[in-house]
Amino acid sequence: MAESNQSLWGGPERSSWIRLRTLILLRWVAIFGQITAITVAQHSYHVQLEVTLCYLAIGVSVIGNLTASFLFPQNKRLTEFQNFLMVLFDLFQLAILLYLTGGLNNPFALLLLGPVTISANVMSTRSTLIVGAVAIALATLLAEFHLPLRTEIGLVLQIPDILLFGNWAAIIIAIVFIGAYSHRVSSEARSMSEALAATHMALAREQKLTDLGGVVAAAAHELGTPLATIKLASSELIEELDDRPELKEDAALIREQADRCRDILRDMGRAGKDDLHLRQAPLSTVVHEAAEPHIDRGKTVHFAEGPVLDGDVQQPSILRKPEIIHGLRNLIQNAVDFSRANVWVEAEWTSDKITVCIMDDGRGYPSHLIGRIGDPLMRRRRAETDQRARPEYEGMGLGLFIAKTLLERSGADLEFANGSDPYQHLSDKPDRRGAIVKVEWPRKRIDAQQGDTPVPSGRNQHIQV
Template sequence: MANSNTSLWRGQERSSWIRLRTLILLRWVAIIGQITAITVAQQTYHVQLELALCFLAIGVSVMGNLTAILLFPENKRLSEFENFLMVLFDLLQLSFLLYLTGGLNNPFALLLVGPVTISASVMSTRSTLIVGAVAIVLTTLLAQFHLPLRTDLGFVLDMPDILLFGNWAAMVIAIVFLGAYSHRVSSEVQSMSEALSATHMALAREQKLTDLGGVVAAAAHELGTPLATIKLASSELIEELDDRPDLKEDAALIREQADRCRDILRDMGRAGKDDLHLRQAPLSSVIHEAAEPHINRGKNVHFDEGPVGDGDVQQPSILRKPEIIHGLRNLIQNAVDFALGNVWVEAEWTSDRITICIIDDGRGFPAHMFGRIGDPFVRRRRSESDRRARPEYEGMGLGLFIAKTLLERSGAELKFANGTDPYQSLTHHPDRRGAIVQVVWPRNLVDAQHGDSPVPSGANQPFQI
């Protein structure tokens, strides 16, 4: 799943975002610019040009645009191969014009960088490398082979060899640097966009689950009295219908189904209620709720909660925000996935901050990945032991990115370390030597009673459907 999503955003599918109409418009701009440059050079500066061949090259571009307009709808989006052919055609057409007008002696040779930059921004690495290699080859050929620029007096406009070489070197460097820069930045933007989209989807899903649990719990509360009445009435009927076994059986069935409805509503309502009191929960309850899906996955999850220092600071009641629950759940899932047998969830609090540490007894974070922890789509080559230990893990880092983004949105600061690091200060237990993730909130940001956003008191509000 992760691999397929990545391919959607990087390269082949990304190129299909470009409309044919956009490239046609850009080509019209280039055609107008080429005609203007040739006209000014010939009429104003009296440069002798092969006008017939120049206008033939421009005419081919015009015909290509007109053909595309007639054959394809305006909203057509180009495939990877079609985009590649369009960019390659523009590169070859521009190179032919430069061949006719002095090669690298022509200052407009700088425009050869344009098709490479476009390719790097919207196409795959393979297509970009091909376009860049073609551009470098054409630049090298144009430095040696071209028709000279001549004035009306017959003088040839040529650069000194050292300047021509410098111009060639600058062109090659620009093609390589701008191509690599554009491709890298574009890939980063797209991967971040996809990761943020996944984050919003995860948060929306958690919010919907919370709201759904609230609706069900409220329904269970409201239906509790009618169901109790039905059960009481059916019990009385059972006692009074001893002489009517057929009706007594029906009354027993009614009581049984009333009990069943009560059990179903109770089970469905465990996720929470849309109740002012349940918009908050003790810190330990929120942690246990986040860890619940991963308790019975074959690893031992240990909880350790208490105030810091000698002070008797009461356990805080914090906001039950979906982003907090989902973020902690992702971190605990990550720890359970990589733990050998044990995961520790430590919660500490003071009067001004709340700290949660999630530690496992696995191998910890790879040392070379510390600078990129929390980035979306982090890849690294997996060993055979990694695949056996966690075959479903794709190593994309998206889950950790979602957790980090959601928790930081709630005001938390995250730190990452390994228990084997002698200089880490996140935990002081020598037996907890795996990966460590520390989440720290200023208490006023999540305290549901005395913080910046306390849960209001009063009557519960009705559901808005």
């Protein structure tokens, strides 16, 4: 993760997503609940409490809230360390109130879970572990050290030791379980959110490039006729101006510049794909286009295409969706990064299915991660040996997640396996012992002529500016 996203406290700045105002409002709710509980216990049940000390502890929380409200703007967002201090403050303030009101004999001791849960959801692992350890220590101390609750006649309200131990054990288990559960779930949600954001950015970039190429292609197509007319007219002028060399030179310059404009537009037009006739392409063309950035990277990329079982089904013309091109490109990049020398890209089709299989001769996927391939950010750091072997490779997880998400968005199903696995069914060729990924679409989902969304036919429409 980038350094700008790291806190000085040692974790990512997750707590900066929470406004100070939100925590202040939650603390006001807690203060109101504490005052209500003390008032009801004293007046309705005539429990004898150290009221002055209790209200003093609540007053400290009130002063802290008022100070924060006046000193900071409502939209201030806390840093990791500031949020950590606020959660610890609430934890100690609650512990003091519990000490004054019977310790673990007080049923409200369960509220010790509150700060731990907040920390687990919005703070780093290190901060959560510290808050959880402090909560466990305070619960243990409160089990032994506290002021007793007394009735109006002086009777001590105290539960049996076995129930007191049960309360302590339940609170400790709840702190560990709920803290770990909340932290794990929130981490998964954050990882998925970040990965989806990266996926949307990649797709948006691919779509912009496609749209830009379409504008260039349309411009090249529309300007072709006037440029040809200029060239023809200038050629005729050159022939008629033999007796006027100064004008003949200008006419030759016009023809030369017209040729230059034609060459520029032709080169730019190679990237254009938004013409009605270019919104679709044969399957092999799309596969080659996806692999093009990785062909000259020192590995040999072998292509093969054909109908399954040597059938006579014609090669399909498929939609040139950015999701398909970018998704296949990521898979091919992963194969090139991890292969030793060769990558195989095979495209097959039947009357109802289209399949692209990408294989390499590398070490394959780690066997213990096969079931998790496609999860975002599942690999945190490469070993030093891998860094030396593949210095161009930044990490595995997010790229495969983007590819899997984009291709599934286009209607594909993906299967991952290792060629060295004797039980895999994706390939039976002994030289392809590395990673294998099979991408399969129902033909109707991406067929550009007979599918669910066929490309319209007819004349191209003028671009509306």
